[in-house]
Amino acid sequence: MPDDPLARSARGVYGISVASELSGFDPQTLRLYERRGLLAPVRTDGGTRRYSDDDLDRLARISDLVAQGINIAGIAQILHLEHRNSALESDNSELQSENARLRSGEPTSRRRTGNR
Numbered sequence: 001m002p003d004d005p006l007a008r009s010a011r012g013v014y015g016i017s018v019a020s021e022l023s024g025f026d027p028q029t030l031r032l033y034e035r036r037g038l039l040a041p042v043r044t045d046g047g048t049r050r051y052s053d054d055d056l057d058r059l060a061r062i063s064d065l066v067a068q069g070i071n072i073a074g075i076a077q078i079l080h081l082e083h084r085n086s087a088l089e090s091d092n093s094e095l096q097s098e099n100a101r102l103r104s105g106e107p108t109s110r111r112r113t114g115n116r
Contacts, residue, residue, distance in 0.1 A: 032072075038062060
């Protein structure tokens with residue numbers, strides 16, 4: 001879906017030099033963050049890194065954490081926990097909606113299984 005803003009924000013469109021300029025991190029630091037698992041830019045068929053708006057948002061978050069004096073290992077843990085918390089909040093919202101539908105007698109939009 002080309003007009004989906006979520007899909008567009010995840011699309012890798014910036015080369016490393018542009019991402020470096022936009023984020024304020026030098027290219028070597030971007031490569032280091034990728035090696036350490038803090039970033040995962042998409043790669044072209046030729047292997048060129050392409051950074052997305054989501055990657056730039058993540059770099060802004062990393063910048064905030066660096067400014068607070070947190071090391072790379074701590075940043076990785078914080079980003080992982082923030083991602084996990086977001087996923088749990090999303091799951092909780094879905095379950096609350098499904099519970100409300102069940103209480104109102106409306107059919108559910110999806111069938112839950114025990115393999116979650």
